[in-house]
Amino acid sequence: MDVDWESLFTFSVPPLELFVRGTLTYLFLFCLFRFVVRRDAGALGLSDLLVLVIIADAAQNAMAGDYISIVDGFLLIGTIIGWSYGLNWLSFRFPRFRRFALAPPICIIKDGVKQDAALRRELISDEELHAMLHEHEVDDIAQVKRAWLEPDGQLTVLRRRGTRES
Template identity: 65%
Template structure:
């Protein structure tokens, strides 16, 4: 068994400033990517979604780290990512304009029993998927729906028409093949 070089484990092999810059840029890039392009599938995780997450994690790790080899390098990088996450959550909580940027508004996909085709098309939700979602909410006919929204987290919220069965419910959005 080879000897462990303890000094190599706990000293920086890459400049901490470089790690902070790399971690910041990759975190913000991935945040924007998921905020603007991957919203529809956020509420569910299929095998292909998991594969994408693993590949992105590997690619991001290589882009963020350069060639780091020490624990200290990893600690700086992980701390940078966590700090950005906490900071964005803090700013979003305290400042409404930032919250609007961080969280997309819900998108109406059914209004008063009428499909909102433009929104369904933009979010790539097929009629079959919409019907499946309604069945998951125990709704047989579109006329029973007052409003249905694609929420920022990818879930679908359905509000029933007055006098039609009971309550509103939220279910995770399933993607084809999941």
């Protein structure tokens, strides 16, 4: 089997097409994760999760030869990292953009009362809520002054004064 070394290091797809494909894929998935799958992101930040998923696919395609050329994969990976860095930079630099890029925490318990509308919107069942509270060693919802669902899907609990601390 003869290896065509030149084809490994020349573009097999026009660079602008790779850049546009990478950009549109990143921005689509960013919006999807930002607005739809909020509570499933886990402890990873949105941008971290997105970059891992897309780069894994892009790198796999580059290594497996679907692009034919290694530089095709490198350009696509560079585009994805560039958008990740760019959105993080914009979020850091501009508070207005940060409000778009980072979901605000959602109050799901207020003064010992669960906020049913917020729980429905986030698709959190009573069983899931109780399991989340148990992770914070809360047995009774009345012990909770406030609980927020954070942008990364984690729960932050502020107990009422006089209740046992974790």
